[in-house]
Structures are given as C-alpha cells and as structure tokens.
Amino acid sequence: MKDSNFLKENNARHMWHPMAHPAEMQATTPYIITGAEGVKIRDIDGREVVDAVGGLWCVNLGYSNTAIKKAITDQLDRLPYYSAFSGTTTDPAIELSYELREFFAEDGMARAFFTSGGSDSVETCLRLSRQYHKIRGDHGRTKFLSLKKGYHGTHFGGASVNGNNRFRTMYEPMMPGCFQIAAPYTYRNPFNESDPAKLSDLVIASLADEIEFQGANTIAAFIMEPILGSGGVIVPHESFMPKVRELCDRYGILLIADEVITGFGRAGSWSGVRHWGVQPDMMATAKGITSGYIPFGAAMIGHKVAEVFERDETGTASIGHGYTYSAHPVGAAAAIACLAETRRIDPRANAAERGVQMYAGMLKLQKKHELIGDVRGGHGLMTAMELVSDRATKKPHMSAGKVVMKEAYENGAMIRVSGANILISPPLVIGEAEVDAILSALDAGLTKAASA
Numbered sequence: 001m002k003d004s005n006f007l008k009e010n011n012a013r014h015m016w017h018p019m020a021h022p023a024e025m026q027a028t029t030p031y032i033i034t035g036a037e038g039v040k041i042r043d044i045d046g047r048e049v050v051d052a053v054g055g056l057w058c059v060n061l062g063y064s065n066t067a068i069k070k071a072i073t074d075q076l077d078r079l080p081y082y083s084a085f086s087g088t089t090t091d092p093a094i095e096l097s098y099e100l101r102e103f104f105a106e107d108g109m110a111r112a113f114f115t116s117g118g119s120d121s122v123e124t125c126l127r128l129s130r131q132y133h134k135i136r137g138d139h140g141r142t143k144f145l146s147l148k149k150g151y152h153g154t155h156f157g158g159a160s161v162n163g164n165n166r167f168r169t170m171y172e173p174m175m176p177g178c179f180q181i182a183a184p185y186t187y188r189n190p191f192n193e194s195d196p197a198k199l200s201d202l203v204i205a206s207l208a209d210e211i212e213f214q215g216a217n218t219i220a221a222f223i224m225e226p227i228l229g230s231g232g233v234i235v236p237h238e239s240f241m242p243k244v245r246e247l248c249d250r251y252g253i254l255l256i257a258d259e260v261i262t263g264f265g266r267a268g269s270w271s272g273v274r275h276w277g278v279q280p281d282m283m284a285t286a287k288g289i290t291s292g293y294i295p296f297g298a299a300m301i302g303h304k305v306a307e308v309f310e311r312d313e314t315g316t317a318s319i320g321h322g323y324t325y326s327a328h329p330v331g332a333a334a335a336i337a338c339l340a341e342t343r344r345i346d347p348r349a350n351a352a353e354r355g356v357q358m359y360a361g362m363l364k365l366q367k368k369h370e371l372i373g374d375v376r377g378g379h380g381l382m383t384a385m386e387l388v389s390d391r392a393t394k395k396p397h398m399s400a401g402k403v404v405m406k407e408a409y410e411n412g413a414m415i416r417v418s419g420a421n422i423l424i425s426p427p428l429v430i431g432e433a434e435v436d437a438i439l440s441a442l443d444a445g446l447t448k449a450a451s452a
C-alpha cells in the first residue's frame with residue numbers, strides 16, 4: 001500500500017467518486033478505509049470505528065467471514081472466469097441457481113438470472129417484464145409505475161423509475177413511459193395524512209387512478225422496494241403491498257420487488273415481501289447475496305413469468321439481455337458460501353432485535369434533539385432519522401447531517417448521510433453494545449450539530 005500522504009493527495013485527482021461533486025472530493029479527502037474486522041472498520045490513520053453503514057447496506061455478515069473469503073480464493077485458483085452466455089456455463093453458476101431457488105421458494109421464485117449488482121438486477125427485471133408481455137402477444141404493455149422516494153439504481157431504466165430528482169434531473173430525458181406516484185410516507189405526503197393505514201388506502205387509490213389514467217393495457221410492471229431504503233427507510237403500512245398485489249393482479253401488471261437492500265435478512269426476514277405476505281412476480285437482489293465481498297446480483301423470476309418464457313412456441317422468448325459478468329464464477333462461488341453462512345448464522349432474529357434497539361434508541365434521541373423531525377425503522381437493521389431545521393414547518397435540514405457524521409466518527413461510528421436523512425444499516429451480526437456505541441456517537445454528533 002502507498003503511504004498515507006500519497007493516498008490523501010491523490011484521492012480525487014485521478015478518480016471521480018460516485019454520488020459526489022468532483023471538486024468537493026478534491027478539496028476534502030474522504031475517509032480512507034484500509035482495513036476491517038467484525039463490524040468495525042479502520043482508516044488510514046489507524047482509527048477504528050463501528051460501521052453503522054454496513055459498507056453500503058451490504059456487509060450483512062460483517063467483515064471477517066472466512067468461509068466467503070476462502071470460497072473466493074479457491075474459485076480464483078480453480079477457474080477465475082468463464083461465461084454463461086448461451087453454450088457455456090460454470091459449476092458455481094448451476095449450484096447457486098439451485099440454492100437461490102430454494103432460498104426464495106416461499107416468495108414464489110422459480111429461476112435466477114445473474115447480474116453484477118443491484119442496478120443490473122433492476123434492469124433485468126424491467127427488460128424481462130416487457131418481454132413477458134410481448135411473448136404473450138401483449139405488445140402495448142411497455143410502461144412502468146413506481147413510487148416517489150424509491151431508489152432502483154442508476155442505469156437508465158432504474159433511474160427512470162427512481163423517485164428522487166437527484167438521480168434524474170441532470171440526466172434527463174429519462175426513459176419514456178415511467179410514472180411515479182406518491183410514496184406511503186407518513187411524515188410527508190401530498191394528502192397531509194398522518195395515519196399510516198389511511199395513507200396506505202390513499203396511495204392505493206392514487207395507484208388505481210394512475211393505472212386507469214394510463215390505461216392498464218399499456219403498463220408492463222409496478223416496481224417498489226418492500227421497505228424503501230435509500231429514500232429514508234420508509235416503511236409502508238402492512239396493508240399496502242398486499243393491496244398493490246391485488247391491483248397488479250386485477251390489471252394484469254407484473255409486480256417487481258426491489259429486494260436489493262431488503263433481501264437476505266436485513267429486514268429481519270429472508271425477503272422484504274415476506275413481511276407483507278406477498279409474492280411478487282420478480283425480485284431484484286444483490287448486496288447481501290455476497291455480503292458485499294464481491295460484486296454480484298440476481299434477478300429472481302417467479303413461476304408465472306418463468307412459464308411464459310419456457311413454454312413459448314413463438315421463438316420470442318430468447319433472452320437478448322445479459323452481462324459479461326452474469327454468473328461470474330467467483331461471484332457465484334462467493335454467493336454459494338454467503339448463502340450457506342447466512343443460513344448457518346441466521347441473522348434474522350439478531351437483525352430484528354438489534355433493529356428494535358436502534359429504533360428505540362433513536363426515538364429517545366428524538367426527545368432530546370430538536371433537530372430530529374422523524375425517526376423510521378422497526379423492521380430489522382434499516383433505520384433512519386430525518387433532520388429538520390424547524391419541527392413545526394418540517395423544513396428539511398440539509399447541512400446538519402455532515403456535522404453529525406463528522407462528530408459521530410470522532411465518537412466511534414461511521415454513519416451515512418443522504419440529504420436530510422441519516423441512514424443506519426450496520427452488519428446484521430452487530431452486538432448490543434455496538435448498537436449502544438452507535439447511538440451514543442449519534443448523540444454526540446447531534447449535540448455538536450445543534451451548536452454549530
């Protein structure tokens with residue numbers, strides 16, 4: 001490794017960071033992380049802190065899982081790459097598809113299409129959903145509906161169904177035929193409705209209205225995160241997703257669950273949709289599939305969709321979609337090991353308990369700190385607090401987060417700030433004392449921000 005001065009000086013001279021202003025990254029060196037163990041990360045100056053971000057919602061099993069690391073190095077030694085494009089495949093790809101089908105059987109999934117990450121998985125679901133309708137002769141169904149505040153990655157398809165202008169405005173025009181409706185976001189919504197059950201009904205009514213307006217026979221799919229992650233951990237009322245499912249069924253629209261964050265235990269269940277008792281038609285997964293150790297993802301295909309493709313007699317079901325790294329054997333080997341470890345460790349109960357501890361701790365912080373307008377969570381290790389400059393007007397506080405982040409780091413925790421939201425998503429194997437450490441680092445950060 002180069003020395004610390006070289007790295008600090010050269011950080012953003014030769015690379016652009018995702019989701020950052022290049023000049024800002026040149027002016028202020030970000031935290032340079034050089035090592036990690038368990039649920040802690042270590043920076044270039046030797047400081048160790050608890051990782052309250054889980055890498056980026058992905059390091060579900062912590063940083064020291066030797067089984068996943070060994071699977072990666074063993075596979076690299078044996079076969080570092082071969083393609084899964086028609087005509088060839090590899091043994092880890094076959095084994096993983098078998099394992100994943102078992103893992104998501106309860107969610108109605110039948111097949112896997114492998115990708116290199118979350119955006120790829122979303123793209124795959126969107127493209128295959130259009131093809132599904134075309135195979136059936138339903139050529140008019142090309143549009144997509146989604147939720148404002150939703151995040152579905154940054155490929156043009158995913159960004160077109162995203163519900164946050166930050167990822168769209170500078171890249172417009174987006175893909176035509178994508179329409180967003182208000183999210184079931186109790187703290188802020190155009191209906192001024194603070195009762196989650198009533199809000200759920202209002203959003204469902206607006207979805208039905210949008211479907212009628214667009215014409216049901218023009219819509220390919222509705223995509224949503226079962227719990228909205230990057231948009232600020234927005235947890236829909238339990239009635240919401242079952243009613244979405246009903247509407248999709250009534251109007252012949254496919255339901256895509258974006259499980260890139262919620263899959264593999266983060267929400268306290270193996271999939272986010274299981275919280276709501278819903279089976280989607282497709283699921284986009286990534287992140288926790290390899291615990292972030294290596295880029296990988298899978299679009300899971302439900303029985304209804306799989307049957308249409310596999311029983312096709314028109315010749316239109318040939319899949320004209322895929323990536324060089326689809327089913328990459330090293331990624332697949334990592335995912336097989338990660339699935340086995342995820343099953344063995346079974347972090348669901350810990351994620352649920354520690355998630356409740358974090359959520360309760362944040363609610364306590366809200367009583368102490370005026371800056372906190374809203375606290376959201378309660379379903380696994382997905383929690384957020386939204387900062388406001390005035391509780392009465394709910395004006396989002398867009399600058400306090402950075403102060404909180406810096407001070408929290410000084411006090412032992414890496415947190416993540418996105419706009420006015422502080423997002424907390426540590427590894428699912430985190431302990432009680434480490435959750436307390438994150439809460440007290442947040443407390444110190446909020447105290448500092450209040451006096452800044």
Ligand SMILES: Cc1ncc(COP(=O)(O)O)c(C=O)c1O
Nearest residue numbers: 117118119151152153258260261
């Ligand atoms: C719900 C959701 N979908 C898709 C993505 C995109 O995944 P990736 O960044 O791996 O492309 C993300 C990333 O955070 C996500 O949270």
